[in-house]
Amino acid sequence: MAQWWRSAAGHYRTMAASRCSSSAFRCSHYHTIQAIPRECTGSKVSARDRVQGRIPAVLFFQNLLEKNPDNRTESKKYLLTVEKKQIKAILDSVHAPTFCSTRFPLQIRAGSGSSHLVESGTVLPLKIHRDEESGKILNLVFVWAEDGMKLKVDVPVIFKGEDVCPGIQKGGILNKIRPSLKYLGPSEHIPSKIVVDVSNLDIEDRIFMRDIEVHPSLKLLSKNENMPICKVVPTSLGNREPIVE
Incomplete structure (x- = not known):
């Protein structure tokens, strides 16, 4: 069940990121x-x-x-x-x-x-x-x-749902490992931000770079897409994980 929730959350994150990208350019x-x-x-x-x-x-x-x-x-x-x-x-x-x-x-x-x-x-x-x-x-x-025009852009990661995250409510801490993700692709498809929904994460649950879906023309510039973006850890393990590329 937890895996299904994380899959559904990933789909929602993708939709949110796409909406933010188009609306941000309209606003700009x-x-x-x-x-x-x-x-x-x-x-x-x-x-x-x-x-x-x-x-x-x-x-x-x-x-x-x-x-x-x-x-x-x-x-x-x-x-x-x-x-x-x-x-x-x-x-x-x-x-x-x-x-x-x-x-x-x-x-x-x-x-x-x-x-x-x-x-x-x-x-x-x-x-x-x-x-x-x-x-x-x-x-x-x-x-x-x-x-x-193809650009390399560091896209900031915005976390939402911390106020209702089950793992945090149990006393865990959201370890925000990646503050941004770098993409290469046509400028019109680069989102202004990546919205990561953590509202369904329990303690020890993670969201990985591979879970983030963006426009297919974009390439994630990372040597290891299996690196986590965030993880809910017990309070006693609340230190940040190192970023390894």
Whole structure:
């Protein structure tokens, strides 16, 4: 019976992840990121931009990060600045961990307040660099994410059902082993988050990476899909399990 419950829970998790993916992109259209080009770089220039309420950013094709030069695309790379207020508003309106796994429309204008559109498209935030002490955003990295473009994305894992989990109610602890899963696939099929339902787990029950179903075009980038994402352990064994790839 427990095995059937876990199978049913896995089916529900798949449906939840798919709904989150499509709805997240619909919601992201309410946030068209506005950017302007920047010609100069350097710490002093970046500091001046931040004082003016802007965040330095870079936008490029993700395959520029490939070790093999033959796989890199040199075009459509931009040095930009974006409005700090807008980025803060987006972070406040979306679940923060999903910001770097959610696609957004972007418009590059010729300058601040300009109506001239230099470039537009769909992008994915790749990294947020913050000051270690203050937590303020120092700069952002975006990659182009048009439909059909294959990306590698760390998708955050969100756990639900802890409040009714039988194992936790018996005194167990949910050991959250994997905070995210990395996928490779077309950008339009990458979910903004993976929702893992733990509401039916008893003590010693686990959910494995192989239990998570996503769009068939996505490839899980893990050496061992039999690794658990989470496990309900007795309180005396509440230490985290090591992540082994």
